[in-house]
Each structure stands twice: as C-alpha cells, then as structure tokens.
Amino acid sequence: MPSDLVTSIPANVANTLQIDLNTEQAKKARSYAGHVDIPSAGNSGAENHLFYWFFESQTCSPNVAVDDQRDLISGTPLIIWLNGGPGASSLVGLFLENGPFAMGDDAAGTVSVRSESWNQEAHLLYWDQPVGTGYSYSDIQEYVQDEEALSQMFWEGLQGFFELHPEYAECPLYLCGESYAGKYVPAIAKRIDERNRETPGHRIRLNLRGVSVGNGWITPEVSVRALIDYAYTTGFVGRRQREDLYGRYAEFQEALHSQPPQFETATKLGNALVERTLALGGGFDLYDVRRWDDLPFGALRPYFLSPAVKAALHVPDEVTWEFSDNEGPVAEALVRDNMADCSQLYAELLDKEYRMLLYTGNFDTACGYRSTEEILSDLTKWGGGQEDENWLDAPRRVWKQAQGDPKGFVRQYRNLTQVSVPDSGHEVPAFQPRICREMIYNWIFERPFPGYDPEQSLRE
Incomplete structure (x- = not known):
C-alpha cells in the first residue's frame, strides 16, 4: 500500500x-x-x-x-x-x-x-x-x-x-x-x-x-484598464471618478514603461488603483460585479487546520495551512513578478x-x-x-x-x-x-x- x-x-x-x-x-x-x-x-x-x-x-x-x-x-x-x-x-x-x-x-x-x-x-x-x-x-x-x-x-x-x-x-x-x-x-x-x-x-x-x-x-496593464472601464460601464464609478482613475493609471503605466521597468512601484500603484476603484464603487466584489462579497469559504480554514484532516492527508501536525490572495509573504516575494x-x-x-x-x-x-x-x-x-x-x-x-x-x-x-x-x-x-x-x-x-x-x- x-x-x-x-x-x-x-x-x-x-x-x-x-x-x-x-x-x-x-x-x-x-x-x-x-x-x-x-x-x-x-x-x-x-x-x-x-x-x-x-x-x-x-x-x-x-x-x-x-x-x-x-x-x-x-x-x-x-x-x-x-x-x-x-x-x-x-x-x-x-x-x-x-x-x-x-x-x-x-x-x-x-x-x-x-x-x-x-x-x-x-x-x-x-x-x-x-x-x-x-x-x-x-x-x-x-x-x-x-x-x-x-x-x-x-x-x-x-x-x-x-x-x-x-x-x-x-x-x-x-x-x-x-x-x-x-x-x-x-x-x-x-x-x-x-x-x-x-x-x-x-x-x-x-x-x-x-x-x-x-x-x-x-497582461496586468490591460486588465487594470479594463477594470476601470467595467466599473464605469456598470455604474459603480462616475465620469469624474473615472477620469481621476485614468490619471492614476497613467502613473502606473509610466512605472511599467520606464527603463528599466519599475515593477515594484508598478505593483504598489496597480494594487492601490484597484483598491481605489473598489472603494469608489462602494466595495463591490472584484471577482463578481454582481456581488458585494467573494465566494464564501465557509469552514475551509478550520477544516484544513484540523489535526484529523492533516493526518488523513499525511501532513505533519506542525504544518499550518496558509491562504492569502495577493498579500502576505508569497505575494511580497513576487512583487516584481506581479x-x-x-x-x-x-x-x-x-x-x-x-x-x-x-x-x-x-x-x-x-x-x-x-x-x-x-x-x-x-x-x-x-x-x-x-x-x-x-x-x-x-x-x-x-x-x-x-x-x-x-x-x-x-x-x-x-x-x-x-x-x-x-x-x-x-x-x-x-x-x-x-x-x-x-x-x-x-x-x-x-x-x-x-x-x-x-x-x-x-x-x-
């Protein structure tokens, strides 16, 4: 076996x-x-x-x-x-x-x-x-x-x-x-x-x-611009707010296209731009414009932290289960890749x-x-x-x-x-x-x- x-x-x-x-x-x-x-x-x-x-x-x-x-x-x-x-x-x-x-x-x-x-x-x-x-x-x-x-x-x-x-x-x-x-x-x-x-x-x-x-x-440069336009099309931001976001987007592009590219700066500016767009839209769900909250995780975290689950999956008990979305040490290490x-x-x-x-x-x-x-x-x-x-x-x-x-x-x-x-x-x-x-x-x-x-x- x-x-x-x-x-x-x-x-x-x-x-x-x-x-x-x-x-x-x-x-x-x-x-x-x-x-x-x-x-x-x-x-x-x-x-x-x-x-x-x-x-x-x-x-x-x-x-x-x-x-x-x-x-x-x-x-x-x-x-x-x-x-x-x-x-x-x-x-x-x-x-x-x-x-x-x-x-x-x-x-x-x-x-x-x-x-x-x-x-x-x-x-x-x-x-x-x-x-x-x-x-x-x-x-x-x-x-x-x-x-x-x-x-x-x-x-x-x-x-x-x-x-x-x-x-x-x-x-x-x-x-x-x-x-x-x-x-x-x-x-x-x-x-x-x-x-x-x-x-x-x-x-x-x-x-x-x-x-x-x-x-x-x-291609994040394309996706971030599409996010701004989608938020405007669906009515989550107004025209003046869209123009403000476009101005910040230009700064983001400048960091991407500088020689050499300033990827760390671009990641910081891009993430801030996404967060600002969501905030202006009242906090709509980034992953589904129809919702205010992401898919419910329910009890996934306590389940995967359970000693019984770890034993069933041959995971040492001292190992923790980590989950994050574009934050934490994994994302921080990939800041230039983002x-x-x-x-x-x-x-x-x-x-x-x-x-x-x-x-x-x-x-x-x-x-x-x-x-x-x-x-x-x-x-x-x-x-x-x-x-x-x-x-x-x-x-x-x-x-x-x-x-x-x-x-x-x-x-x-x-x-x-x-x-x-x-x-x-x-x-x-x-x-x-x-x-x-x-x-x-x-x-x-x-x-x-x-x-x-x-x-x-x-x-x-």
Missing part, C-alpha cells in the same frame, strides 16, 4: 463522520496526498516541501491492480489544477470549484461528494504552490521571487510525484489553473517543454499536451503547437473577458511568426444545445480555443460547474461545442 494513499477524510470540522474513498459514496477513486521534498537551490541541507492531492479518474477501478489496467490508466488524461493569489491554496479550488468534494457554507464545514467533479473522465492533481501556499512550506521560508524559480521547483515536484507513481507518468498532461495561475501555467509549461528537450534519460519526460487558464492575470506582462509565453506555447484554452466568466472585473480578448487579439503571430488574421476572423459560435440558453461563446482556430461563459464570475467552475466540466472535456477530448454561427444566421 503506497505511503501517501488517502483512505478517508473527515466529513466535517469536528470529525464526527468520515468519507471513505473506497466506497460508492466517493465514486471509488484512488487518492494520494503528501509532500514532495525538494532540495533548496541555495542552502545546503534545507528543503522545500510541495503538497499535492491526487484523484484517479472514475473510469479506472481502485479495486483492480494497477498492472492489470495500466493501459487504461496511462491513456487517461491527467489534469493539474493550480489556483492563483499569489498565495491561494489549490485546495480551495478542489472544495469550491471542481474537485470530488464540496464544502458547505455551514458552521460545521460539512463535506459532500460533488457530482460535477473533473475526475469523472480524467485524473486530477492539485498542487499547493509556490512554497508558503496552503500546506506547502520551506525549512527556511525560501519564497520564490520569479517565475523562473517557481517553474523549476514545480518541475522538480512533478518529477518527485511521478517517481512515486510511475503509472501516471505517461498520461497526456494538461496544465490548468485560474487567476494568477495565468502566470504560473505558461511558465511551468515552458519549463516542462525545455526540460523535455534537454533532460537526461534518468529524469521523466512529461507528456504535456496543452494548457488552460480561466480568467488569467496575464505586474509584469507574460503574454509572450502564450505565443511561444502556441508556436510550439501546444493546445490552449482560455476561458472567462463575464462578470469578473479583475481579469475578465475584455482583457483576455485584447490579449489574444495581440497574439495573432504564431506558427512561424507570420501575421495571421485568421484568428481574428474565426467564427465566434454560440455554444448551446437545441433548447435552452447559451452555455457560452466559443472561438477556435488551430490550437487555440477561447470560451466566454455567461452568468459567471471569476471562479467559473464554481458558478457554472456542469458547463465548465463539459467545456474542459470538450477541449481535452476534442469534442465539438454544438451550436451555431450567429453571423451566418444573420446573413441567411
């Missing part, structure tokens, strides 16, 4: 009930959790410890030996999920967005089985990263300061996981995340690509097939023929549809670096079944897919769980998005 096997978890904070992962209640999925220990790059003897929690696809049977279904296991896609922040634990995504379990918003922290889990047809692997996030920690508080260090540490973490579980090493790998993971995902994908090309034979070549980002923090533009990484991945999905909830003001649309419109050069207008000219289809309201709006060209999801805020899997799971499976398995081209309909 693997040392990191998860057999059951507490069904509430008080641990009065258990959810057994080897019963029909939990859809009979193998699960593993623990830490990969990674030697410090600059401090001999010290280690960093990245936490993971894995769920096998429900298409595989935990009651059949791995060797007896190895072809099925290795041929099943593996989705890696990363939340952003910086400092946001991916276990929040697990319990509130797309994992096998859901946390109720009651005081007891009741855990239930989620029917829309993404591990219905794919393996699902959550990571707390970088160190200082969730259950991931460092012996010497060695916080990463850029995507270069972050992606290298994560690659080493993946190597450790697949060395422990080689049955998943050949799976088609899809790297997915949301928000600030709009920076993590392409940087890690680039690192995997580089190491695949130069890695010696004793390390594992990862079968990366594609990347997906929801409401990604990619406002930097990483859109070029997406262009490089497209150029290397990796499949890509970018999707957005239409009520997100932090990094929603408009900023993603503008970023993609600037990435019309890939595949040899030639100007390629076919992306901009590709039909934008209404995705729907024969009856019912649209599920989304889809544009596809070559290896790039973009989806806009109506009636959703920042955390699309939480707001539209069934639609989002169907979207991710359509993309991974190259299934169609049924619907129609409205422009063609108007021409008929």
